[in-house]
Amino acid sequence: MRIDVVTIFPDYLRALDLSLVGKARTSGLLDLRVHDLRDWTTDRHRTVDDSPLGGGAGMVMRPDVWGQALDACAQPGAHLVVPTPSGRTFTQRTAEALSGEEQLVFACGRYEGIDARVAERHRAAGGRVSELSIGDYVLNGGEVATMVMVEAVARLLPGVIGNPESLVEESHGAAGLLEYPVYTRPPSWDGYDAPEVLLSGHHARIARWRRDEALRRTAARRPDMIKDLDAAALDKHDRAV
Numbered sequence: 183m184r185i186d187v188v189t190i191f192p193d194y195l196r197a198l199d200l201s202l203v204g205k206a207r208t209s210g211l212l213d214l215r216v217h218d219l220r221d222w223t224t225d226r227h228r229t230v231d232d233s234p235l236g237g238g239a240g241m242v243m244r245p246d247v248w249g250q251a252l253d254a255c256a257q258p259g260a261h262l263v264v265p266t267p268s269g270r271t272f273t274q275r276t277a278e279a280l281s282g283e284e285q286l287v288f289a290c291g292r293y294e295g296i297d298a299r300v301a302e303r304h305r306a307a308g309g310r311v312s313e314l315s316i317g318d319y320v321l322n323g324g325e326v327a328t329m330v331m332v333e334a335v336a337r338l339l340p341g342v343i344g345n346p347e348s349l350v351e352e353s354h355g356a357a358g359l360l361e362y363p364v365y366t367r368p369p370s371w372d373g374y375d376a377p378e379v380l381l382s383g384h385h386a387r388i389a390r391w392r393r394d395e396a397l398r399r400t401a402a403r404r405p406d407m408i409k410d411l412d413a414a415a416l417d418k419h420d421r422a423v
């Protein structure tokens with residue numbers, strides 16, 4: 183997969199050189215290119231913004247500069263992602279859908295955002311556009327949100343995660359539940375004991391305990407996820423938890 187990120191702060195994205203995403207890049211599974219939006223300015227001050235039409239506070243990013251940047255970075259059919267607190271919420275389902283694309287272009291806005299015609303023109307040219315928020319709070323720009331989304335997408339690409347089984351049981355996975363609590367050695371630490379059942383070697387009992395804990399945790403922390411569970415996929419014991 184190819185991912186292009188356009189930003190006025192390319193240094194923000196340096197963290198994507200590290201860890202699993204960095205490895206995916208060096209191994210060739212992910213072609214990630216970070217660009218400085220100011221490379222497409224033409225004036226001496228390298229201006230990327232102007233005051234909002236209609237008046238009001240703050241500054242808006244200019245469509246002409248963004249247009250030149252996207253023309254240079256986006257291949258035909260590229261999916262344009264615009265991180266914005268006014269977007270639809272980015273979820274694991276969104277990450278799964280985006281991981282199937284050939285090219286994603288992230289347009290990182292600052293200030294009050296990017297002139298709306300930039301997205302409109304990409305759509306009119308037959309490209310897809312997703313304006314996405316990573317949650318109900320406000321960041322100073324799209325860079326950190328882009329890092330969140332790139333990491334969530336990149337780890338789903340075939341070969342990026344060594345053991346694909348670790349994708350199966352995780353929070354926000356197919357079960358629709360949060361993940362159960364986990365323990366490792368030593369079984370007793372500083373007066374705290376790991377649950378007995380995990381030392382029992384009894385695989386069915388361990389699986390049952392983990393599902394109970396996942397159900398309890400989800401009900402306590404994310405009651406909104408409980409109502410979305412498929413009733414037909416619940417067994418008698420689940421209903422008792």
Ligand code: 6GU
Pocket residue numbers: 264265266267314315316317318319320321322323324327328
């Ligand atoms: Cl995608 N951008 C900004 N600036 N703030 C946000 C966000 C995105 N998602 C949540 N808050």
